[in-house]
Amino acid sequence: MTARATATIRSQRLNALPPYLFVEIDRAKRAKIASGADVIDLGVGDPDRPTPSFIIDALAEAARDPANHRYPPSIGTPGFRESAARFMKRRFGVDADPDRHICQCIGSKDGIAHLPLAVVDPGDVVLAPRPGYPVYQSGAAFAGAEVFDLRLAADTGWTPRLQDVPATIASRAKLIWANYPNNPTAACVDVAFFERYIAFADRHGIIAASDLAYSEVWFDQPPPSMWQADNADLDTTLGIEFHSLSKAFNMTGWRCAFAVGHPEVISALAAIKGNCDSGQFGAIQHAGAVALDHYDHPDVVAMRDVYRQRRDVVVPGLREFGCAVENPRAGFFVWARCPPGPDGEPMDSMAFAARALEEADVVLVPGAGFGPDAATFFRIALTVEVDRLAEAMQRLKTIDFRR
Ligand SMILES: Cc1ncc(COP(=O)(O)O)c(C=O)c1O
Incomplete structure (x- = not known):
């Protein structure tokens, strides 16, 4: 060459x-x-x-079931989505409809990287935290979006100053990211933060995305979901939240996660995924469902x-x-x-x-x-x-x- x-x-x-x-x-x-x-x-x-052995046992059994050897639905198996909805209810008190509000992801990285392709057009702005998980930026860049850094610093407890986002940027923004518990800063927020976050996104017509990859690794109090905010409603708030089984259950290699969000955002993500992958192995989804049903094991x-x-x-x-x-x-x-x-x-x-x-x-x-x-x-x-x-x-x- x-x-x-x-x-x-x-x-x-x-x-x-x-x-x-x-x-x-x-x-x-x-x-x-x-x-x-x-x-x-x-x-x-x-x-x-x-990975805890009760989850490995569930995989081993499900791997022998020929029904799992075929293509699964790319939005996730009904059983997995039901467990994800149950998890949202039991862990956060959030009512989610497994058919409309949940999409299985092949690790949350899959969902985070693909979401901009589903909801962002070239020239739109994506607001992404910096420091932050790099995939918010690379996913946005792959979709042709302009990334605006939401600078996180020690003096605000590593949370963004939303009031400092210039009006000209906010008006062009289509998607915003938050990640608490945070990588890399370890910062945590309370539900009041998510209320302000959603109010900001609502005011500017921006899709509010939350990455809760570390929600189950906690020391004192379990971290909240964005969907627990008083002003958050799965059917009317343009938002999406990613949950991962990777860190919660020592399952990084398994690639199992889910998104829970507004039906139109979820169906847009599922449509992109339907064109890129054909879903996660059904046996992994079965074991993932068992894990989510036993998050307090x-x-x-x-x-x-x-x-x-x-x-x-x-x-x-x-x-x-x-x-x-x-x-x-x-x-x-x-x-x-x-x-x-x-x-x-x-x-x-x-x-x-x-x-x-x-x-x-x-x-x-x-x-x-x-x-x-x-x-x-x-x-x-x-x-x-x-x-x-x-x-x-x-x-x-x-x-x-x-x-
Ligand atoms: C903040 C954050 N979000 C998402 C992910 C992706 O995790 P996974 O794709 O394994 O669900 C990671 C992985 O390190 C992370 O640190």
């Missing part, structure tokens, strides 16, 4: 994605591992424990205790070497300010992450990759056993970051 041909293989929309900012840290991590170093990777937000509750124990090692450990950090109330991320550097100010996160890897063999996610407001913060995932977390804290403590 000629050089000219290879240069144009990738579409403009793919080339327009922002560069991957962690390339250098990734390279250094691989080099460390290759040199035989005992690297502790606190970067990966993927549950380390296995002792094995699920026990995972929360595991994350709590890990949190309670990491947060005091970080404070010991000068990181300002709040105890996360939900999710499995700890989001902390970098320790003071030579000038006594919090270090730049790229420099801090580089030294943590170089001198302590510990991988962290630098906030700088998430945008300017996060440049002196870093993220740790609690997806490593307690003794390894303690070891990582011990190693970090011995480094003189002021040097």
Whole structure:
């Protein structure tokens, strides 16, 4: 193939994605591992424990049922959607109709990435949090939308200043994203936030999207759904919320999630999905339904205790070497300010992450990759056993970051 041909293989929309900012840290991590170093990777937000066995048993049984070997409906099997609706009722007190308000997704990433194709036209604006899960941006970009950064910063508890969105942007916006419990900042909100969020979206005719991927990993109080807001109504509010089984039930590899929302938004998403995929394997949906019906199973509750124990090692450990950090109330991320550097100010996160890897063999996610407001913060995932977390804290403590 000629050089000219290879240069144009990738579409403009793919080339327009922002560069991957962690390339250098990734390279250094691989080099460390290759040199035989005992690297502790606190970067990966993927549950380390296995899926509870009652869910695996349900899959094994359903995999033998020939009915599950055929194409499922791409909006999800009736059984899965009924369980999702039951979950919404039992967990949040929200009445959802499995036929009109629910769509199964092949992981919530599938729904989040495809939603803009369903509801956004080229030139429309999508309001997406920054720092934030990158798929809000890439999904919007693939649909030809213009992304407006909703800047999240420490002084507002990592929530957006909706009142600061310029009127000229709000009038062109079609979709807005919120994600609480938040990745990467671990921030949580109460129902009152969702009331303001929906009021803003309603006022400007914007579809309100909520990403609740971490709703079942919590320490004190279960996080709310957007649909619990007093001004939210599944039949009249243009909104959609994504729920994922990935983190709740240690099922990231299974790819099972659902969206619950306004019937027209749900049917638009289902129409796009109907043209891109043919639904998730019926046996996985069956096992997913069993999981949702047992979201309060002792094995699920026990995972929360595991994350709590890990949190309670990491947060005091970080404070010991000068990181300002709040105890996360939900999710499995700890989001902390970098320790003071030579000038006594919090270090730049790229420099801090580089030294943590170089001198302590510990991988962290630098906030700088998430945008300017996060440049002196870093993220740790609690997806490593307690003794390894303690070891990582011990190693970090011995480094003189002021040097
Ligand atoms: C905030 C957030 N939303 C959604 C997802 C996607 O999860 P899944 O596609 O496994 O449901 C992730 C995964 O890390 C996430 O961090």
